[in-house]
Amino acid sequence: MSLSPNFEAIHAKPVVLAPTQTLELWIIGCGGTGSFLVQLLCRVALALTAQGRTTQLVLVDPDRVEAKNVTRQCFCEAEIGLNKAQTLALRYSAAFGVAIDAIAEPFRPSMLLESRYETLQILCGCVDNAAARQSIAEAIEAPRYHRLASPWWIDGGNSQHHGQVLVGNCRSTDSKDYVIDTVCRALPMPSVQAPDLLVPRPEEQGPDSSGLSCAELALANAQSLLVNPQVATLMGRYVVDLLNNTLTTFATHFDQQTGTMVSQYTTKASIAAALSRYAPS
Template identity: 50%
Template sequence: MEVNFNLANACLLTDTCINLTNRTMELNLDLANASAVVTVNYSKIELWLVGCGGTGSWLAPSLVRLGRVLSQQGKQVKLYFVDPDHVESANVLRQCFCDAEIGLNKAKTLALRYSLAWKMEVTAIAQPFQPKWIVPTYNTLIIVTACVDNAKARESITQVLQHNTYRPAPHIWHLDCGNSKRSGQVLLGSHLSTNPNEYDFEA
């Protein structure tokens, strides 16, 4: 479907909407009130990508690129791609795979492709994610990026945050990415509790 943007019908950005051929789309500007996340200066960083399909396959090269940048800054970086699924013909084009990769495991395919491209070692795990794989170690920041499509998988990934309960500063962060046909969301968190009284906020 071709979408024509009619500038004459567009609302100002401050009105938080635009009109696309008489169809209004609300813009969520919550990010304007977001706060920066400042972490401890860790010397070791683990980047986990859980789910290598519709969202994860497109995010994968950026994570490896980030790992390369951090590595050049002197950080010890480990990269992990996790997905038990295999590439199917229906995945080609919509996901970041081609016909030659049909039948191959998604995590292994992306790990091989981007480890060669960026000269970074990427560990591929062709199994459903297990929270026990996340083991906090000294001076290590762990970021688990979840690109999964079901609540059970999200709940499993969220459990890794329990390791932050007894630490003054969170060592593990969960970046959750999800989408539907016309919308998407990205959430970042470091604790399981939703009670603000359990957090020690600094001015």
């Protein structure tokens, strides 16, 4: 992704969601990025509740806090050995008084089916491997005849000094399916924008084909101490803009070493460019 300036912002159209009073904010993966995102979304939930909108946070992560997590993730020594989702839910529900569910299991698409018809679901993917992202992609791709609107997927990822946030709700690879007039109602989901998200990296393939743990992945891919909080902040901003019907970007990339950040805007040209790899040759 080029970090040269993009001047399409003046032509971007805002994403407008179907009106709903019931929201679910899912954080899938409560490690390096997800653990920092929880506090931000608690504040979002407080603001939404003050507006009369019923808001539920759902944290999903099967892993426990390890000693090596304390430096780079939002945990302390007293929480070592506890499940990540459960300890974050306990900490922040007590601090903010917001409703937080914790699921100490890997995410499954079927988890979304228990919500009411009119509930808008925003899935914040903070996972670090292809298999977990595949599960989120399947949840977005599933038929939604029982729902008012399809879920939205906001995906955050990073390397040592670089990070990106992608957002979308549609699996189509045909630019004609993304109609933009005065507003925008659909965007290509993260795995359509960046198919490599669903391709396992070599270090994810362990000797037993089960892959490496999150802690081992962190060691295999050295990461800056501050890259995850920046990804979390960007994801929080995407959530706020999406809910306020003011979102005009669908991808943001940053590089901490150069101090550069660029976004792709919600224009026909930018969406067509994001889908250009699928165009017939």
